[in-house]
Amino acid sequence: MHNAVRFPDSFLWGAATSAYQIEGSPLADGAGPSIWQRFTHSPGLTANGETGDTACDHYRRWESDIAVMRELGLNAYRFSISWSRVLPNGTGTVNERGLDFYRRLVDGLLAVGIAPNVTLYHWDLPAALDDRGGWLNRDIADWFADYARVMFRALGDRVPMWATLNEPWVVTDGGYLHGVLAPGHRNLYEAPIAAHNLMRAHGTAVQVYRAEAKRAIGLVVNLEPKYAASQRDEDVVATRLADAYMNRQYLDAACLGGYPDEMREIFGDAWPEWPAADMAVIKQPLDFIGVNYYTRNVTEHWPPSLPLRWRGARQPHAIYTETGWEVHAPSLTRILVWVKERYGNPPLYITENGAAFYDPPKSIDGRIDDPLRVHYYREHLKATAEAMRQGVDVRGYYAWSLLDNFEWSLGFSKRFGILHVDYKTQQRTVKASGRFYSDVIGSNGGALD
Numbered sequence: 001m002h003n004a005v006r007f008p009d010s011f012l013w014g015a016a017t018s019a020y021q022i023e024g025s026p027l028a029d030g031a032g033p034s035i036w037q038r039f040t041h042s043p044g045l046t047a048n049g050e051t052g053d054t055a056c057d058h059y060r061r062w063e064s065d066i067a068v069m070r071e072l073g074l075n076a077y078r079f080s081i082s083w084s085r086v087l088p089n090g091t092g093t094v095n096e097r098g099l100d101f102y103r104r105l106v107d108g109l110l111a112v113g114i115a116p117n118v119t120l121y122h123w124d125l126p127a128a129l130d131d132r133g134g135w136l137n138r139d140i141a142d143w144f145a146d147y148a149r150v151m152f153r154a155l156g157d158r159v160p161m162w163a164t165l166n167e168p169w170v171v172t173d174g175g176y177l178h179g180v181l182a183p184g185h186r187n188l189y190e191a192p193i194a195a196h197n198l199m200r201a202h203g204t205a206v207q208v209y210r211a212e213a214k215r216a217i218g219l220v221v222n223l224e225p226k227y228a229a230s231q232r233d234e235d236v237v238a239t240r241l242a243d244a245y246m247n248r249q250y251l252d253a254a255c256l257g258g259y260p261d262e263m264r265e266i267f268g269d270a271w272p273e274w275p276a277a278d279m280a281v282i283k284q285p286l287d288f289i290g291v292n293y294y295t296r297n298v299t300e301h302w303p304p305s306l307p308l309r310w311r312g313a314r315q316p317h318a319i320y321t322e323t324g325w326e327v328h329a330p331s332l333t334r335i336l337v338w339v340k341e342r343y344g345n346p347p348l349y350i351t352e353n354g355a356a357f358y359d360p361p362k363s364i365d366g367r368i369d370d371p372l373r374v375h376y377y378r379e380h381l382k383a384t385a386e387a388m389r390q391g392v393d394v395r396g397y398y399a400w401s402l403l404d405n406f407e408w409s410l411g412f413s414k415r416f417g418i419l420h421v422d423y424k425t426q427q428r429t430v431k432a433s434g435r436f437y438s439d440v441i442g443s444n445g446g447a448l449d
């Protein structure tokens with residue numbers, strides 16, 4: 001039987017970006033440096049030494065970028081605030097000129113009927129706070145809450161949806177355990193502390209939100225179903241640990257008030273006993289959970305892969321993206337159903353989903369055909385609809401990303417945009433995937449049939 005895919009009229013159709021990846025002008029108008037400013041300006045840490053100094057120049061081109069979103073028919077846009085634009089030292093005096101940028105952006109979006117979805121922390125910690133220990137300092141929960149209060153007071157009446165953190169797992173794993181993202185630490189003993197303080201900051205900011213504003217606030221996590229590569233004991237155990245580490249660590253803390261038992265198995269004596277009072281702060285009622293989904297992981301025990309001793313096993317017949325991620329849409333359905341069952345059917349948004357592929361040069365008539373990305377979106381939007389059919393309360397979807405952008409330590413080499421960006425001229429061109437997404441939006445899913 002043919003099942004036509006239709007989404008509810010209230011469904012949010014968005015695209016997502018983050019401040020450091022697109023804005024450029026990181027020190028303009030009184031902004032302070034972030035840890036990404038420092039990381040990218042430290043020789044040897046990013047591909048080809050690339051930085052976010054210019055990126056997509058969105059800081060100056062935001063108006064025309066909104067115009068393109070409108071043309072595509074988006075009714076939602078997820079972006080993040082650069083903390084050090086608003087508070088150059090991380091705490092203390094507000095830099096009104098930095099805040100004005102976000103005031104204008106929010107007003108510009110609302111004026112054309114696009115709902116802003118604002119993330120407070122998408123990885124660009126003020127460098128001044130890193131100097132005071134960053135995520136390792138317990139005081140950061142209060143620093144973050146003070147910053148959140150500034151933002152809620154400035155924009156709380158106009159922004160319908162807030163997220164505290166983007167992907168705390170990546171912040172910790174990349175920034176404090178493996179050292180591949182800012183601030184570039186590789187320390188087994190720091191990682192659990194950074195993770196816990198991220199969650200304390202999350203909980204404290206949600207408490208502030210309840211006192212200051214009354215729309216919706218949630219947490220954005222990245223999830224990846226883990227499948228055992230074999231039924232050998234060591235692979236099965238590695239899979240359980242990998243699942244706890246990535247999928248359950250943060251959501252169990254935020255939604256259930258405790259960390260999985262596996263955390264001690266993974267970190268040994270580097271995993272402290274946490275005070276019950278901290279767990280009570282971390283567990284706050286949330287209005288939604290944001291799920292970032294890119295891939296699944298077939299996990300195998302692999303002792304050389306230190307410090308965690310597991311790795312993803314390559315699948316011989318799969319399609320892989322340019323970031324080496326297997327394309328596997330059924331796992332999106334699976335992880336959404338898993339969230340529903342484990343955490344009591346919370347409202348969900350897919351806050352990021354997308355793929356980096358090599359984009360061919362423009363054709364003579366100026367088109368950019370990216371069939372693999374079109375295929376990726378088609379399959380993942382269908383997988384979203386399938387989860388909804390199974391009762392998951394998915395209320396919106398954000399493509400990652402609106403624009404090709406600065407992909408962290410991988411620089412500009414990985415293109416995720418539904419719009420192509422020519423970094424020499426800053427010209428934007430809608431890719432075939434952007435047109436396709438626009439058709440899906442315009443037909444409420446009809447174009448997926």
Ligand code: FCB
Nearest residue numbers: 018166167170222400407
């Ligand atoms: C996610 C990040 C986002 C981008 C995509 C590809 O983990 O949230 O900033 O880098 O991956």
